[in-house]
Every structure is written in C-alpha cells, then in structure tokens.
Amino acid sequence: MGLINTFSAEEPLGPNVVVTRLEAAINWSRKYSFFLYPFATACCAMEFMAVGGPRYDLDRFGAALPRFSPRQADLLMVVGTITHKQAPILVKVYNQMTEPKWVMAFGVCAVSGGFYDNYATVQGIDTLIPVDVYIPGCPPRPEMVLDGLMLLQEKVTQEKWSDWPKGPAPVKMKC
Amino acid sequence: MSPNATLDKISRQFPRSVIETHTWRGDATAIVRREDILAICTFLRDDPELAYNFMMDLTAVDYLGKAPRFEVVYHLYSLSKNQRVRIKAQVPEADCAIDSIVSVWIAADWFEREVFDLYGIVFKGHPNLKRILLYEGFEGHPLRKDYPVKQRQPLIGPLN
Amino acid sequence: MTDSAKTLHTEHMVINMGPSHPVTHGTVKFTVTLDGETVHDLKVDIGYLHRGFEKMCENGTWEQVMPYTDRLNYVSPLINNVGYALAVEKLFGVETPARCQYIRVIACEMARICDHFTNIAAGAMEVGAMTVFLYFVEARDLLWDLMEELCGARVTANYVRIGGLKNDLPEGFGAKTAKAFETCRELWTDVDKLLTKNRIFIDRMRDVGTMPAEEAMAYGFTGPCLRASGVPYDVRKAHPYLVYDQLDFEIPVGETGDNFDRYLVRMEEIQQSMRIVEQALAQLPAGPINLDVPGLRWQSKDDTYNRIEALIFHFKTITEGIQPPAGEIYAAVEGANGELGFYLVSDGSGKPVKCRVRPPSFPMTAAMPRMMRGRLIADIVPTFDMINMIGGECDR
Numbered sequence: 119m120g121l122i123n124t125f126s127a128e129e130p131l132g133p134n135v136v137v138t139r140l141e142a143a144i145n146w147s148r149k150y151s152f153f154l155y156p157f158a159t160a161c162c163a164m165e166f167m168a169v170g171g172p173r174y175d176l177d178r179f180g181a182a183l184p185r186f187s188p189r190q191a192d193l194l195m196v197v198g199t200i201t202h203k204q205a206p207i208l209v210k211v212y213n214q215m216t217e218p219k220w221v222m223a224f225g226v227c228a229v230s231g232g233f234y235d236n237y238a239t240v241q242g243i244d245t246l247i248p249v250d251v252y253i254p255g256c257p258p259r260p261e262m263v264l265d266g267l268m269l270l271q272e273k274v275t276q277e278k279w280s281d282w283p284k285g286p287a288p289v290k291m292k293c
Numbered sequence: 294m295s296p297n298a299t300l301d302k303i304s305r306q307f308p309r310s311v312i313e314t315h316t317w318r319g320d321a322t323a324i325v326r327r328e329d330i331l332a333i334c335t336f337l338r339d340d341p342e343l344a345y346n347f348m349m350d351l352t353a354v355d356y357l358g359k360a361p362r363f364e365v366v367y368h369l370y371s372l373s374k375n376q377r378v379r380i381k382a383q384v385p386e387a388d389c390a391i392d393s394i395v396s397v398w399i400a401a402d403w404f405e406r407e408v409f410d411l412y413g414i415v416f417k418g419h420p421n422l423k424r425i426l427l428y429e430g431f432e433g434h435p436l437r438k439d440y441p442v443k444q445r446q447p448l449i450g451p452l453n
Numbered sequence: 454m455t456d457s458a459k460t461l462h463t464e465h466m467v468i469n470m471g472p473s474h475p476v477t478h479g480t481v482k483f484t485v486t487l488d489g490e491t492v493h494d495l496k497v498d499i500g501y502l503h504r505g506f507e508k509m510c511e512n513g514t515w516e517q518v519m520p521y522t523d524r525l526n527y528v529s530p531l532i533n534n535v536g537y538a539l540a541v542e543k544l545f546g547v548e549t550p551a552r553c554q555y556i557r558v559i560a561c562e563m564a565r566i567c568d569h570f571t572n573i574a575a576g577a578m579e580v581g582a583m584t585v586f587l588y589f590v591e592a593r594d595l596l597w598d599l600m601e602e603l604c605g606a607r608v609t610a611n612y613v614r615i616g617g618l619k620n621d622l623p624e625g626f627g628a629k630t631a632k633a634f635e636t637c638r639e640l641w642t643d644v645d646k647l648l649t650k651n652r653i654f655i656d657r658m659r660d661v662g663t664m665p666a667e668e669a670m671a672y673g674f675t676g677p678c679l680r681a682s683g684v685p686y687d688v689r690k691a692h693p694y695l696v697y698d699q700l701d702f703e704i705p706v707g708e709t710g711d712n713f714d715r716y717l718v719r720m721e722e723i724q725q726s727m728r729i730v731e732q733a734l735a736q737l738p739a740g741p742i743n744l745d746v747p748g749l750r751w752q753s754k755d756d757t758y759n760r761i762e763a764l765i766f767h768f769k770t771i772t773e774g775i776q777p778p779a780g781e782i783y784a785a786v787e788g789a790n791g792e793l794g795f796y797l798v799s800d801g802s803g804k805p806v807k808c809r810v811r812p813p814s815f816p817m818t819a820a821m822p823r824m825m826r827g828r829l830i831a832d833i834v835p836t837f838d839m840i841n842m843i844g845g846e847c848d849r
Binding site: 317 | 780
C-alpha cells in the first residue's frame with residue numbers, strides 16, 4: 119500500500135524508534151477517525167441511531183460521519199441480521215472497501231445468527247468475512263457499542279504496517 | 294350485517310360451492326371449493342350489501358397428513374359495513390394450484406407471491422409469479438411441514 | 454427543443470438502488486428505469502430480511518413466540534407483543550383483568566409514539582433536516598428510559614405475556630411519564646416549527662407519492678397512510694379492543710394522501726397518543742395484572758414454590774406449552790403502521806400449527822411502483838420514508 123510497505127521498512131531497519139513512532143502516529147490517527155459504513159438491516163439499527171444520537175454521542179470518538187460508499191469508509195458495522203439473500207451483498211461491499219478496514223459485528227445476529235437458527239439466516243458473519251470486534255446483545259445497549267468501539271481502538275493501536283493489505287474476503291461467490 | 298348473515302348470503306348465492314361454515318369465537322368462516330374462488334370473491338366485492346373492499350390477508354396453512362393438504366385462507370374486510378369474513382379454499386398436494394384473485398383486489402399480488410414462495414401453491418393467472426422473500430435459486434418451500442427448520446441453503450460460504 | 458435535440462438518441466437507464474442503501478433502510482432493492490431523472494418504472498425486491506418468523510413459531514411453544522414478535526415491527530415492539538397476546542387470549546376465549554388492559558394501552562401508545570418519532574426523524578434526515586433527527590432521537594431516548602424502568606429493555610421489550618404482563622408498573626411511573634412528556638412536547642413543538650411551514654420540506658413532500666383513497670383501499674393500505682388518503686379507518690375505533698372505547702381520543706385524517714399528509718397525520722397522532730397515555734394513567738384501576746388461570750399464565754413464585762399444583766402447572770406449561778382449544782382466529786390491533794393482524798391456528802397442542810402475521814407495511818411497499826411512475830428519482834426518498842416500511846415486519 120504505497121511506498122512504505124513496498125519499501126518494507128521493518129526488515130532492513132528493524133523495529134527501531136523511527137518506524138515504531140511512525141506506526142504509532144498512523145494508528146492514532148486511524149483510530150480516532152473511523153468512517154463508518156453502517157450496513158444496517160434490522161432492529162439493531164434502532165440502537166445504532168441512538169448511539170449516533172445526542173446522548174450516546176459517537177462524534178466524540180471521531181466516528182460520527184457515516185459514509186455510504188464502501189470506497190470511502192473504513193469501519194464496516196454490520197448492524198442486524200444477515201440472511202442468505204443478503205450475504206452476497208455483504209461480501210461485495212466488504213470487498214469494495216479499501217484497506218485498512220475493520221469489521222464490527224453489531225448485535226448477536228451478526229455475531230452468531232442470534233436465535234434465528236433456521237434456513238434463512240447466516241449463522242454469524244464470520245462465516246463470510248473476517249471480523250475484528252464482536253458486540254453481542256439483542257440489541258446491545260449503546261454503552262456496549264461504545265465499549266466495543268474502544269476495544270477496536272485498542273486493537274488498532276497494536277497494528278503494524280505489515281498487517282495490511284490483507285486481500286479480499288476468502289469466501290467463494292457461487293455466482 | 295352479523296357474521297351469520299354474511300355466511301347465509303354466500304351460501305344462498307353459491308349453494309354448491311360452500312362446503313362448510315362456522316363462526317367460532319365470532320369469526321365468520323366459510324370453506325369453499327377452490328374452483329369457484331374467483332366468482333365468490335368477485336361477488337363479495339361487488340354485492341352492495343356485502344361490499345368487501347379490503348383484502349386484508351392471504352395466506353395458506355399446511356395440514357400435513359390430512360387430505361387435501363393445503364388450505365388457502367383469505368381474510369376480507371368491508372369498510373362500510375365494518376364486517377370481517379374468512380374464506381378458506383382447500384388445495385390438494387397433487388394439483389397444487391388455485392385461481393389468482395389479483396383481478397379482484399390488486400392487494401393480492403404480493404400476498405400470492407409469498408404463498409407461492411413459501412408453500413409452492415401456484416396461482417393461475419397471476420401476472421408475475423416469482424419468489425419474493427427468498428432468493429431466486431432457493432430449492433424447496435420452507436413453510437411446508439416436511440421442510441426442516443435448520444436446513445442450511447447458503448448462497449455463498451460458509452467458511453467454517 | 455432544437456432540431457439537433459430531437460434527433461438525439463436517448464435510452465432508458467436502469468439503476469439499482471440496492472439493498473445496502475441508506476434510504477432503503479438496508480433491506481429493499483429498487484431497480485429503477487430512468488428517463489433522465491424521471492422514473493419510467495420501478496421494481497421492488499424485498500425479502501432481504503426474511504428471518505423465518507413463522508417457521509420458528511411453529512417449532513416452539515405458544516409463549517416462546519413472544520420474543521419473535523418483538524422483532525417484527527422493531528420500532529414499536531410492544532404493540533406486536535400486545536397484538537399476539539390478545540390473539541392467543543381470543544383463542545382461549547378469555548379477557549385479562551382491567552388493570553392489565555390499561556397498562557397494555559399505555560405500553561402500546563408509548564410504542565406508537567416512539568415509532569412516529571423514529572419515522573419522522575429518519576424521514577426528515579433523509580431529505581436533509583439533520584437537526585430533526587437529533588431532536589426526535591433524544592425524545593425517543595426519554596421514552597426508552599421509561600420503557601427500561603418498566604420492563605428492563607429499551608428496544609425489544611418482551612413485556613407482555615399471554616394472560617397478563619411480566620410485571621406491574623414501577624413506583625413513580627406516572628410522575629416520570631409526565632416529566633418525560635413535557636420534554637417530548639417541547640421537542641415536538643420545535644420540530645413542528647422547523648418542518649411544517651418549511652418551504653423546502655413542503656416542496657419535497659407536498660403532492661409527492663399521492664395515493665387516492667379508492668386505490669389505497671384496493672392495495673390494502675391501512676394505518677396512517679390510509680388515513681392520510683382520507684379514509685377514517687382505525688382498528689381502535691372500528692373494532693375497539695382493550696379499553697380504547699373508554700378513552701377519549703381523535704384519529705387525524707388527511708385529504709390528499711401525499712407524503713405531507715402522512716407526516717401531518719403522524720405528528721398529530723403523537724399528540725393524541727400522549728393524551729391517551731395521560732388518561733389511562735389517571736383512570737388506572739387497582740387489581741391484579743395476571744389472569745388467575747394456572748394452565749394459561751404462571752402463578753406467582755410464592756405459589757409455585759409452596760403449592761404442588763402450581764408447581765405442576767408451571768412444569769407442564771414450560772415443557773409442553775399452554776394448550777389452547779383447537780380452532781383458528783384472526784385478531785387485529787392498530788399497529789403504528791396499520792392493521793397488525795395475527796391469524797393463529799391451533800390443534801389443541803402446545804405448539805402453533807400456524808402463526809401468521811398480517812404485515813401492515815407489505816401492501817404499501819407493493820404500491821411503490823404505482824406511486825413512483827412519472828415522478829423524479831429524488832421523490833423515491835421521501836415516499837419510501839413516509840410509508841414506514843419496517844423490514845422486520847415486511848419480510849418477517
């Protein structure tokens with residue numbers, strides 16, 4: 119991804135102070151400026167609206183602005199149940215997002231299918247795309263969502279340049 | 294009109310079509326032969342004393358083990374008379390088809406597509422009988438009693 | 454047009470407003486055939502949120518259906534709970550005590566207010582008025598605080614039980630409701646001042662998505678969309694259930710059936726619902742909230758732990774489910790979107806044979822092509838919002 123990765127700064131130079139400080143700065147700026155793609159389908163969208171509302175403010179995390187184009191977003195929040203009919207669209211949106219990108223499974227239907235153990239529901243989106251943060255709850259309270267977002271921020275702090283790019287979702291599209 | 298009055302009128306107009314009527318818990322219900330459903334629905338809508346101008350709901354029930362297996366259920370409502378009626382038509386499994394009533398109430402369009410999608414009952418004369426709730430290539434009709442609830446038919450994946 | 458313009462070759466363009474789109478509430482696909490910006494034809498594809506409600510109901514007992522009903526119209530979940538409980542009670546042929554009925558009315562009307570807040574907030578946001586979204590989400594949060602005190606959950610309440618309720622009203626509920634309504638009324642007035650005489654809002658909503666009364670009835674419209682077309686049909690007045698016949702309220706009716714009338718009808722319904730809640734709280738009688746029928750509704754923990762008959766009933770109703778008499782019924786309540794009907798078929802066992810929901814927003818979504826032919830593509834946004842299609846109930 120650009121000059122830095124192809125240059126592979128880490129190998130000849132090792133994890134020295136310049137590289138680690140630069141990584142820390144980049145991770146700091148990434149974690150405080152998530153551009154959400156709210157892939158909202160079901161009831162959890164109500165709590166997502168509340169999280170974005172004035173009381174449980176997402177804006178103080180720098181994550182207020184939803185970007186409805188996958189090219190411009192970096193945090194895919196899968197809010198609500200994903201059915202088998204919707205699954206190809208989810209994978210397509212994930213593949214269209216540019217790296218670095220993170221996925222948050224918001225709500226127990228996205229985490230594991232919820233109590234919809236039937237013919238129509240995907241039993242957890244991690245059967246389709248790699249997930250970074252799982253937020254259970256039906257629907258989760260806004261405080262849980264903010265906690266999950268902070269966990270994701272901690273995860274982003276630990277990242278290295280060599281983590282990216284990761285490539286498209288490994289699941290095969292049948293069509 | 295009381296529930297019984299509606300059923301009496303239908304029974305008098307279509308004596309050979311009405312198989313059974315009852316008003317259990319106050320719900321006027323008539324079981325009719327499926328061949329005459331279009332005529333009965335048109336009569337219910339156009340007769341000035343009945344005036345059923347709302348088709349509230351159209352669904353089907355699977356009585357696995359009974360013959361005929363399916364029952365298509367129509368719930369109608371008359372705004373001016375403030376009266377409800379339920380019409381049921383029995384459909385056997387072998388010849389799983391019934392006339393479409395889209396020409397009587399256009400509301401039936403999507404409801405019939407849903408019954409076709411989930412039960413496999415064909416509606417003859419429907420302008421666009423395609424699946425509506427499930428994806429195009431889905432195999433089977435999930436609301437039938439012999440379709441297992443946990444059967445997995447993913448379109449893509451799963452990875453694990 | 455000049456001569457060169459008349460000989461230009463033009464084609465219709467087909468655009469996909471796909472299922473993952475902010476306007477389509479994430480679960481509807483529009484395939485729009487455009488002639489410039491004018492919609493020539495519109496095809497609607499739903500089913501992206503079909504979660505198998507009916508199949509799950511047939512595989513559980515009658516009481517286990519209750520959490521699934523929450524997730525039907527998830528913006529006003531208590532109305533679905535009440536509708537289902539009333540339907541099963543009709544199967545049994547019983548009626549709950551008076552206090553229970555009043556509390557159910559309070560719960561329903563609060564859920565209706567939340568639904569209308571959410572609908573207007575989302576609708577206004579999608580035509581550009583972000584502030585209204587923030588105001589009404591705050592108002593809805595205040596009501597959700599009340600719901601949380603009442604039953605422990607903000608959104609999916611699962612509060613109503615067949616034959617009663619989960620618990621009685623908490624202490625001081627009336628006073629807290631009065632305080633919350635004061636703030637809600639202030640926010641309502643603010644939004645009214647921002648939108649109702651706003652030139653831009655009127656231009657986007659007036660004469661857009663018009664549906665004349667006859668066609669609306671033919672399509673099966675019910676609820677605020679039908680009342681906006683001029684037909685005064687409300688299940689609470691036509692077939693009164695619970696204690697609605699003892700409460701004084703009006704149903705607002707529009708004239709033209711366009712999006713602006715739907716907005717006005719919903720705004721006025723918020724005020725009327727607040728009136729209903731205040732009357733119900735004032736008239737609330739004392740008494741039990743659960744039916745004293747052990748085979749239908751669990752007895753108190755005191756009874757269950759100390760009397761063997763209550764324990765046996767508790768055991769049987771959990772393992773086998775409550776057992777209504779064999780038969781079928783249809784019971785309708787006035788949902789926030791329209792007539793929410795439950796058609797239940799029982800064969801005398803603890804599991805439903807059929808548990809059908811008549812979805813109020815299904816016919817309105819089916820009528821989208823009829824409303825949008827000949828309009829501009831930007832008109833799809835306010836029309837689809839004002840129909841208030843909720844994926845959970847449309848796709849079930």
